[in-house]
Amino acid sequence: MVRVLRMMGKNAGNLPGLALWTLNKKCLKAFRPDCPIIAVTGTNGKTSVTNFLSYIFSKSGCKNIITNYEGNNLDTGICSLLLNYCTMTGKIHADYLVLEVDESHVPVIFSQLKLETLIVLNFFRDQLDRNGEVETLILKVKKFCETFDGNLILNGDDPNVARLGLANPGNKKVKYFSVERYKYATETLYEAGEGRFCPVCGHALEYDYYQYSHIGKFRCPKCGYGNYPVYARFTGIDPDKRTFTADGGKYTTVCSSIYYMYNLCAVYSAAKLYGIDKEIIRKAFRSFRVNNGRLESFRYKNSELILNLAKNPVGANMTVRIMNECPGKKELLFVLNDNTADGLDVSWIWDINFSIFNNVSKVVASGTRAYDIAVRIKCSGYDASKIKVRPDLDDAVKELFSGEGKKFAIANYTAVQPARAALNRFIGGVRDEK
Incomplete structure (x- = not known):
């Protein structure tokens, strides 16, 4: 089925896997x-880290890397991917399988496939009507980790991720990554966060600083949780020059946000574990872009736009922070949809910190819930006369580029690809007929 669909020029997506999964859950x-199978999971950053790892492995001489570049990270999507590459007897020949996997599906998928390395990036509230509270997801992954004895690469600056290293005391392959304080870190919680209490003893955690949300340098004053050896650490973060240091080597990146640095630190940790030459890593960090709506750049005449996917408060807050750290006047496009894949409940937009806007001269609201995001931004204290509601994406992009200057766009899950398409249509001078 997969091959037939591709011959017809169709993206197979989840359909073949859905059919197979419906017939047999095993x-x-x-x-x-x-x-070896390497899996990347967590609330934010899965696609970026998966794409980066696949690129680095391919540059290291591996000729056959199988990965789900397009997402499709549920059990049915993984099924479709494997169907596309397997023989009639189910054999899959590759150098590596690098898989982006939805957090809730990690236990399901890897109860049937032998996983060698699991990378866990972060845990945030996300699509509450589908996932429930974040603790529900954490416990699912923790349950899997209790019997997992493979490589476990964890974000040591997220207390909800670091706790997974304690799930199986017999696993000696747990490795933590960390990013040193950068200049925009704060002493107090800047945005909505989840890591306020020690997952071991329940005591309130203390933070030396917050990088973003609840990610930062934490410790429990009662039981000592937060003290562990760090396998990979980024130091000397310079967001202006887009440089950092790791294991004594200096690296340059195409983006500078702290959110991006944590993704790269996860990539660096896995590359280090698998013995990838540091020069290959250095070249990848300096030149490779994931794009696909992940801090993707667009240029029109004298204006540059950065588009970023944000499917939860933390993703949106990070884009707002990136925008605020940029000097000069800025304009923002926010595209908000409420399709099934987004989660029908858009109340999460009230956890976005719009009150910190810095030199934002105009906001354009678009998507199926354009008026909701417009009202939310107005209620933050932003001047309502500067908010333009354009539910149609082509109209929204035209409005955004009616003036010059730096532009930013935030789009949630089902909005990001239509937003990319609308931007490309506008820049290319083509508008769909209505």
């Missing part, structure tokens, strides 16, 4: 990969 056991 179908993943039929696949027999002859290579």
Whole structure:
């Protein structure tokens, strides 16, 4: 089915896997990969880290890397991916399988496939009507980690992720990554966060600083939680020059946000674990862009726009922070949809900190819930006369580029690809007929 759909020029997506999964919930056991499987999970950053790792492995001489570049990170999507590459007997020949996996599906998928390395990036509230509270997701992954004895690469600056290293005391392959304080870190919680209490003893955590949300340098004054050896640490973060240091080597990146640095630190940790040459890592960090709506750049005449996917408060807050750290006047496009894949409940927009706007001269609201995001921004104290509501994306992009200057765009899950398409249409001078 997958091959037939591709021959027809269609993106197979989840459909073939959905059909197989419906017939047999244990179908993943039929696949027999002859290579290591590396999985990336967490609320934000999965696609970026997965794409980066696949790129770095390919540059290291691996000719056959199988990965789900387009997302499709549920059990049905993984099924579709493996169907596309397996033989008639279920064998899969590759150097590596590098998989982006939804947090809630980690236990399901890897109860049937042998996982070698699991990378966990972060845990935030996300799509509450689908996932429930964040603790529900954490406990699902923790349950899996209790019997997992493979490589476990954890964000040591997220107390909800670091706790997974304690799930299986017999696993000696747990490795933590960390990013040193950068110049925009704060002494107090700047945005909505989840890591306020020690997951071991329940005592209130103390923070030396917050990088963003609840990510930062924490410790429990009662039981000592937060003290562990760091496998990979980024130091000397310079967001202006887009440089940092790791293991004594200096690296340059294409983006400078602290959010991006944590993604790269996860990539660096995995590359270090697998013995990838540092020069390959250095070149990748200096030149590779994931794009696809992840801090993707667009240029029109004298204006540059940065588009970023934000499907929860933390993602949106990070884009707002990136915008605020940029000097000069800025304009913002916010595209908010409420389709099934987004989560029908958009109340999460009230956890976005719009009150910190810095030199934002105009906001354009678009998407199926354009008026909701416009009202939310108005209620933050922003001047309502500077908010333009344009539910149609083509109209919204035209409005945004009616003036010059730096532009930023935030789009949630089902909005990001239509937003990219509208931007490309405008820049290319083509408008869809209505």
